[in-house]
Structure formats: C-alpha cells, structure tokens
Amino acid sequence: MEQDTLYQRQVIDRARAPAHAGSLDGATHVGEGTNPMCGDRVRVGLSLTDGGTVTAVRHETRGCAICIASADMMAGLAEGRSALELGTLSRRFGEMVRTGEGAEQVGELGVFAPLHQHRSRIRCATLPWTALMEALDGSKDR
Amino acid sequence: MDLSPAALADPIDALRHLRADFPILNEAVHGKPLVFLDSAASAQKPVQVIDAMSRTMRTQYANVHRGLHWMSERTTDACEAVRDQVAGLIGAPAREEIIFTRNSTEAINLVAHSFGSLIRPGQAVVISEMEHHANLVPWQMLRDRAGVELRVAPITDAGELELDALGRLLSDGKVALVAVTHMSNVLGTVTPARQIADMAHAAGARVLFDGSQMVVHRRVDVREIGADFYVFTGHKLYGPTGIGVLWGRRELLEAMPPFLGGGDMISTVRFEGSTWANLPHKFEAGTPAIIETIGLGAAISYIESIGFDAIAAHEAALTDHALRRLAEVPGLRVIGAPADRGGVISFTMDDVHPHDIATLLDRNGIAIRAGHHCAEPLMRRLGVSATARASFGLYTTREEVDTLAATLEQIRSLFV
Numbered sequence: 001m002e003q004d005t006l007y008q009r010q011v012i013d014r015a016r017a018p019a020h021a022g023s024l025d026g027a028t029h030v031g032e033g034t035n036p037m038c039g040d041r042v043r044v045g046l047s048l049t050d051g052g053t054v055t056a057v058r059h060e061t062r063g064c065a066i067c068i069a070s071a072d073m074m075a076g077l078a079e080g081r082s083a084l085e086l087g088t089l090s091r092r093f094g095e096m097v098r099t100g101e102g103a104e105q106v107g108e109l110g111v112f113a114p115l116h117q118h119r120s121r122i123r124c125a126t127l128p129w130t131a132l133m134e135a136l137d138g139s140k141d142r
Numbered sequence: 143m144d145l146s147p148a149a150l151a152d153p154i155d156a157l158r159h160l161r162a163d164f165p166i167l168n169e170a171v172h173g174k175p176l177v178f179l180d181s182a183a184s185a186q187k188p189v190q191v192i193d194a195m196s197r198t199m200r201t202q203y204a205n206v207h208r209g210l211h212w213m214s215e216r217t218t219d220a221c222e223a224v225r226d227q228v229a230g231l232i233g234a235p236a237r238e239e240i241i242f243t244r245n246s247t248e249a250i251n252l253v254a255h256s257f258g259s260l261i262r263p264g265q266a267v268v269i270s271e272m273e274h275h276a277n278l279v280p281w282q283m284l285r286d287r288a289g290v291e292l293r294v295a296p297i298t299d300a301g302e303l304e305l306d307a308l309g310r311l312l313s314d315g316k317v318a319l320v321a322v323t324h325m326s327n328v329l330g331t332v333t334p335a336r337q338i339a340d341m342a343h344a345a346g347a348r349v350l351f352d353g354s355q356m357v358v359h360r361r362v363d364v365r366e367i368g369a370d371f372y373v374f375t376g377h378k379l380y381g382p383t384g385i386g387v388l389w390g391r392r393e394l395l396e397a398m399p400p401f402l403g404g405g406d407m408i409s410t411v412r413f414e415g416s417t418w419a420n421l422p423h424k425f426e427a428g429t430p431a432i433i434e435t436i437g438l439g440a441a442i443s444y445i446e447s448i449g450f451d452a453i454a455a456h457e458a459a460l461t462d463h464a465l466r467r468l469a470e471v472p473g474l475r476v477i478g479a480p481a482d483r484g485g486v487i488s489f490t491m492d493d494v495h496p497h498d499i500a501t502l503l504d505r506n507g508i509a510i511r512a513g514h515h516c517a518e519p520l521m522r523r524l525g526v527s528a529t530a531r532a533s534f535g536l537y538t539t540r541e542e543v544d545t546l547a548a549t550l551e552q553i554r555s556l557f558v
Binding site: 038040064066124 | 556
C-alpha cells in the first residue's frame with residue numbers, strides 16, 4: 001500500500017494517544033473551532049498569566065487523525081509561549097500547510113507540510129488553531 | 143459484447159467490456175490506476191455522451207424554440223427528442239409532463255415553491271429521516287415561509303422506512319405531500335414506492351420520489367409505482383451536469399403556478415400582465431441547458447442499449463460481493479442492512495475517521511466519498527458524525543472491490 005507522507009508514525013501515534021486531550025480545570029480562556037463540512041470540532045481551554053503567557057492547554061477534539069494530532073502538538077507547543085508568539089506561529093503554520101514551505105519555522109508541526117497536496121484536508125489541521133486563537137482573542141473569557 | 147459462457151454466467155463480468163467506453167478509467171491517480179468508487183456522487187461519462195455534446199457544439203448548435211433558421215430548428219428537434227426519451231425512460235404517460243431542470247435539487251425546489259404554494263397553512267409535508275438535504279431543506283423553507291407543518295417519518299436501525307409510523311403521520315388527513323427518496327444515497331435502501339404511494343393516496347396526499355440514485359440502477363415506471371412527482375438528475379446517470387428532470391402528473395402541473403419567470407415560459411407579455419405557456423414550457427424559463435440536454439439523451443440511449451436487466455444484475459451481484467468482502471475486513475461496520483438495496487455502501491472502520499480512510503485510499507488511486515453525504519440528520523439518527531461510502535457504477539469490477547477491501551485492511555493496520 002502507498003502510505004502517504006502525511007500519515008507519518010508521529011502523526012498516527014499522536015492521534016491514537018494524545019498527550020494533552022481533555023478539559024482544563026480552571027481554564028481562564030476557552031475557544032472552539034468547527035468544520036461544518038465534516039462535523040469536526042475542537043474545543044480548547046487554556047490558562048493565561050496576567051503577563052500574557054500560556055501556562056496550560058487542553059483540547060477536546062472530535063475529528064480525524066490529522067485534526068487530533070495537530071491539536072495535540074499545538075497544545076504541547078503553546079505551553080510557555082505568549083499569545084503574541086502563538087499568533088505568529090498560527091500564521092506561519094497556516095502558510096506552511098497551504099504552500100508546503102517554511103516547515104523549518106514551525107518545529108514538529110513541520111510534519112504537516114505534505115498537507116498542501118491535500119487541499120480538502122488543510123482545514124483539518126488548522127481547526128485547532130482557530131479554536132486556540134478564539135480562546136486567546138479573549139472573546140470567550142470565563 | 144462478450145457472449146462467452148463465463149461472462150453470461152457472471153453478471154459482474156458481463157459488463158466489463160463497457161469500461162472501454164469510459165476514457166477516464168484509463169487515468170492514473172498518484173501513479174495508480176483509478177479505482178472510481180464514487181459514482182453515487184457523480185458518475186463518469188461514456189464517450190457516447192462526450193461525443194454527442196462535442197458534436198452538437200461542432201456541427202449543430204443554436205438557441206432553441208425561437209430561431210426561425212435551420213440550425214435553431216434542428217437543435218430544437220434534438221432537445222425535444224430527449225424529452226421523449228426521458229418520458230420513455232420512466233414510463234411517463236405524456237412528453238409534456240417532462241420538465242427539464244438544472245438537477246434534482248432544482249426540481250424539488252420547483253415543486254416546493256409551486257405545488258407548495260397550493261398547500262394551505264396547517265397542512266403538512268412528510269419526508270423521511272434518510273433524505274438528502276435536497277429533499278429536506280426546500281421543505282423546511284416552505285414550512286418557514288407558509289406555515290406548513292413538516293413531519294419526519296422514522297427509519298429502522300436496518301435503514302428501512304418505518305411504514306407503520308408513516309401511516310400514523312398520515313392518519314389525521316392533513317398531509318398534502320409525502321416526499322421521500324426512492325433509493326438512499328447513504329444506505330442504499332430502496333424504498334417500497336408503490337406501498338408508500340398507496341398509503342399517501344389513501345390519506346389524500348400526493349407523493350414525490352427523489353429518484354436521483356434509483357434511475358441509475360433499475361427500470362423505473364412512474365405509473366407502476368403510483369408517483370405524482372418524480373425527480374432525477376443527469377450527471378449520476380452517466381450524463382452531464384446541469385440537466386435534471388421533474389416529472390409530474392399533468393393535472394398537477396397545470397394547476398401549479400410557474401416557478402421562474404422569463405423567456406420561453408410565457409404565452410403573451412404585456413406590462414399589465416402576462417399569460418403562461420403550455421406545459422412543459424410553463425416551467426422552463428430562459429434558455430435551457432441545450433448541450434447538456436442532448437448529452438442526457440445520449441446517456442439514456444447508452445444505458446438503454448445495455449438494458450436495465452444487465453445493469454441491475456451487475457449491480458446486485460457486485461453489491462453482494464462487496465458486502466461479503468467488506469465483512470471480512472476486521473473492525474469494519476457496514477451502516478444499515480436494508481433487505482432491498484442498491485450499490486451504495488456506507489461504512490465505518492473502528493475509530494479510524496472516514497476522512498483519514500478517504501485520504502489514504504486516494505493515495506492508492508481509490509476514490510470514495512467520506513463525510514455526511516448531504517444527510518446530516520441521518521448521520522445523527524445513525525449515531526455517527528460521518529461515514530465512508532463506496533458506490534458503484536456499471537463499469538465497476540469485482541477486482542476493484544477486492545482492491546478496496548485489501549487496502550482498507552492495510553489502512554486499519556496503520557491505526558490499530
């Protein structure tokens with residue numbers, strides 16, 4: 001069988017056993033992303049210090065392997081970063097999955113670079129970031 | 143045609159020679175031969191259809207119904223001949239009852255607007271739980287616009303219409319129309335049309351069947367099944383996109399107001415008011431899809447040259463084979479088990495998301511559909527957010543189904 005470079009072990013293992021799944025007790029911010037085309041949904045809860053640093057992130061993801069793995073890697077990367085840094089990372093990640101370029105700028109998220117060849121699946125990987133940005137946006141502060 | 147004893151004994155192999163008519167089947171996807179198992183979404187086109195459309199544009203094209211010149215008259219004749227073909231295809235008593243639309247969706251919207259305008263507030267329309275959004279949303283819009291009640295007939299876990307429940311929904315005599323699929327695009331269920339029509343009529347209701355999937359696979363006779371309206375689309379029937387059909391009983395179509403206004407649908411036009419053309423033109427405003435209509439005609443000629451006996455036998459044998467092979471894939475669950483079914487099979491495989499299944503199959507040249515299949519309420523009823531769906535055309539082979547099953551097993555081993 002042809003196995004797509006998109007479905008590397010790293011992605012599949014992360015989707016099967018996510019490290020940051022679940023709801024976050026005492027989350028200061030929450031956000032949600034939904035894809036009406038496929039019914040996938042990502043909920044993100046996070047804690048933000050007064051200085052604007054993310055201290056903890058959890059995600060509840062109903063979706064495909066790409067979506068779950070992307071959410072979980074995002075959650076791991078977000079901890080310890082500022083909202084500003086995450087905004088930049090989100091833009092770079094979005095650019096990379098659309099063009100296949102710039103994988104070196106996004107750390108382990110570079111594993112999703114082959115998505116640019118699967119236009120209909122790009123949204124699966126960016127959905128968690130939509131939820132994260134909504135959470136950081138503060139519009140749904142608890 | 144292959145008349146060898148083996149081919150005659152095997153209805154799947156009996157159509158194998160027809161693959162040569164579909165140029166696209168020679169294409170490779172990701173370096174693999176295309177295995178096209180998404181015909182329920184839209185079927186591939188035989189060279190007979192492609193050539194007929196190309197020939198029209200090259201040699202015999204002009205606007206229809208209005209030109210006084212040779213080209214217009216010939217093109218009008220060619221289009222109107224397709225109306226006769228469609229009437230023959232579905233057993234319509236009169237050619238004037240055949241209305242060309244853009245697709246099934248537009249045909250249902252036509253009925254929802256036009257017949258719908260005759261339904262009084264307090265009356266009801268019944269649909270089923272397994273309708274495509276095309277046979278659901280137009281009725282919701284009618285409900286919200288006109289105060290018509292929308293009732294939903296449930297299905298069983300096997301994916302069959304619950305006829306007792308349908309009877310109860312009809313029992314107060316308020317139902318004006320029952321609008322249900324003739325074959326589910328998700329479950330493959332073939333509905334008992336005659337029984338549904340008899341129940342509807344006994345309760346004073348009219349009945350519309352969405353035949354988008356059904357006309358592809360079996361001979362349909364609108365009189366035999368007792369339909370009042372029947373709709374289908376050309377592109378699933380090996381024809382082009384942009385051409386669909388509404389058939390309705392003449393007395394209903396005559397009582398209904400026009401849907402779209404414009405050229406071709408009028409008798410006289412004055413600023414003070416206009417009068418409408420006779421059927422079928424009353425419902426065909428504007429320049430029609432001329433080239434696509436001729437393409438539909440070529441598609442009908444093509445399938446009638448094969449014959450529905452051979453097409454239905456191929457599909458039944460192939461579907462049986464597919465259900466057997468898929469049952470052997472560990473963790474695979476076929477959704478629904480209707481007794482009477484067509485060549486559309488929805489499934490899930492353990493916790494592997496249907497989109498992951500579809501992408502990995504695609505890398506192996508296998509095209510299926512994954513998602514909610516334009517039937518979100520049905521997904522909810524089935525308790526799944528999405529399914530993978532393999533669907534067959536007359537060109538589908540046993541080997542393609544085997545390739546699907548083998549590749550699914552390999553995909554599963556990646557995830558489990």
